[in-house]
Amino acid sequence: MMELKDTLRGRDFISIHDFTVDEIAYFLEVGAQLKKMQKSGIAHPYLAGKTLGMIFQKASTRTRVAFEVGMYQLGGHALFLSPRDIQLGRGETIKDTALVLSRMLDGIMIRTFDHDEVLELAHWASIPVINGLTDLLHPTQVIGDMMTIMEHKGKLQGLKLAFIGDGNNVAHELLFGGAKTGMDVVIASPAGFEPDKKVMELAQADARETGARLWVVEDPAEAVEGADAVYTDVWASMGQEGVAEDKEKNFLKYQLNSSLLALAKKDAVVLHCLPAKRGKEITDEVMDGPQSVVFDESENRLHAHKAIMALVM
DSSP, X not given: OOOOOSTTTTOOBSOGGGSOHHHHHHHHHHHHHHHHHHHTXXXXXXXXXXXXXXXXXXXXXXXXXXXXXXXHHTTOEEEEEOTTTSGGGGTOOHHHHHHHHHHHOSEEEEEOSOHHHHHHHHHHOSSOEEEEEOSSOOHHHHHHHHHHHHHHHSOOTTOEEEEESOOOHHHHHHXXXXXXXXXXXXXXXXXXXXXXXXXXXXXXXXXXXXXXXXXXXXXXXXXXXXXXXXXXOOSSOTTOGGGHHHHHHHHGGGOBOHHHHTTSOTTOEEEEOSOOOBTTTBOHXXXXXTTBOHXXXXXXXXXXXXXXXXXXX
């Protein structure tokens, strides 16, 4: 087995922003190595005897499967904890939950709505807390995304990624990911749906170290022009189902279809964090087309999550 550096052991994984340029590069390197080992049938029980508690306040396919299978492949065990299963769903405080789970587990993954809940859990827990998604950020997704772009492009530094759609948790974390790796990121969103200003300020500060350019435009065609990677996501995130129809009216010009994709580089790759509303933000033609790496990206969630767990737990 490869030797893992201990420099990240015990750290929380709440945002890509919290790590150095070298640390993010190391997460990506370990993810690639673990993928190679798994494909070659080489056992890698780095977390033998360890247990991860997974708190899910939001539904999940990829996050749950990736963490659960990932723990199994790393020689550990994962516990699925829904609000119906634990007292957090019946009013127990986050503080008390964190203190109890810290006595029994080796790590906690939480997927929830309010980002402050993750920060509070991490504050009180004495074991690593991994952010599996909040309404503000989705860091585990973007480690997998960057792994995927690296596989297909051989680098991240100097590439241009265009994100088309809502300035949401994925867009926010892509800004941090680009800033830490030297990849230019442009977000195309309708007026009123741009990324959070504070996130953009933090990402811009991060980008000074790598020279990455980060900016926001309204015109999707302008964003996609000359892009090496084109990324989209659902227009209404989980919890916004009630306003999905209203939001859709603002996003009709933001569909990733073959005519928009044609403005990118000929060898541009297409990404989507899934689940996709086919025929809305992305067409079947693009999602199932030769430039799509959507399912490579989905698979890489497994390897990215394993890297995160192996390094912090």
